[in-house]
Amino acid sequence: MTINKLKSAGLKITNQRVIVLNYLFNTQERHLSAEDIFRDLRLNGEDVGQATVYRVLNQLEEAGMLERHYFDGSKAYYELSSNSHHDHLVCLHCGKIIEFFDPFIEQRQQEIAEQYDMKLSHHNLYMFGYCLNPDCHRDI
Amino acid sequence: MTINKLKSAGLKITNQRVIVLNYLFNTQERHLSAEDIFRDLRLNGEDVGQATVYRVLNQLEEAGMLERHYFDGSKAYYELSSNSHHDHLVCLHCGKIIEFFDPFIEQRQQEIAEQYDMKLSHHNLYMFGYCLNPDCHRDI
DNA sequence: GTCGGTGCAAATCCTTTGCACCCTC
C-alpha cells in the first residue's frame, strides 16, 4: 500500500507524496513525464504544486520506486519500478512503448562489460522503430 | 575532405561549418557537447557564435555526419558517424566512454523487433558502470 | 543580386531552488 511504500523508503507521509504515488499506481500509462503527471493531478482536482511533483519524483526515484528514462533526450519519463528489469521498444510515429526482456542480451552485456574490465551498474537499451499500427508501420 | 562532405550533404560551404567540422575531425575526444565544441573553438580563436554551433550540429546530424547521444539526459553529446555502428559503455566515475559492437546483441534486437511487429529504425544501448581505473573500479 | 547563413540577445523548455509558510511525527 502507498503509505507503507513511503514509510519503508524513509519518507514522511505527506498528502502530496501519497497523491503522486497513488496516481502512478492507478494510471494506465506506464511512462509519464513530470508535466503529464502534474497536469493530470490538477485535472483531477488534486492540490499539488509543480515543484512538488518534481521533488517527489526525484525522491521516489532515489528510493528506487521509480525509473527515469530519457527516450529522446528532451525530457524525463517515469515508470514504476517493476520487480523485473526490462528494456524498451518505442514507436517513432505513435509513441507507443513496448517493454521486453531478453536474457541473452542481458548476459552478453555482462560479458562485454567484463571484457572491458567494467563493473556494470545498469544499462538502457532503447529500440526505435514503427509499430504494427497501419499508420505507423511504414518505411521511414 | 571537409568541403566535399559539406557539398555532398547539400550544405553551403561557409567558414563556420568548415570550422566546426574540421574541429570534429581533428579532435581527440570523440564525444563532445555543443558547449565543449563552442568553448574549444573560441579558445582556438575561431570566430563562431554559439547559436551557429548549435545550428551546424543539428544540420550535420540531419545530414547523417554526426550522431547525437543523451547518455544521462541532461545534454546532448555528438560524435562523428563512423561507417560502423557501435554502442557505448560509460564509466560513471571518470566519464570514460568505450565503444563496442556486438553482432549477437544486434541480431537479437532485430529478432525482438520482428517478434513485436516493429520495423526497427535505430537503437541506443548505453551501459553504465565503473572502469578499471583504480579510482573508478569500486562498488557503488 | 538573391537567399540562405550568422551573431546577438531574447525566448523557450524542462527542471531546480530560495524563501516564507505549513504539517507530520
Add this chain to the structure above:
DNA sequence: GAGGGTGCAAAGGATTTGCACCGAC
C-alpha cells in the same frame, strides 16, 4: 515544537529563435 515539506515565483542550464546584417553562389 522542530525539522522537513510545500507552493509560488524566480533562477538555472541547454537549446532554439527573431531579426538585422553578411557572404556564398
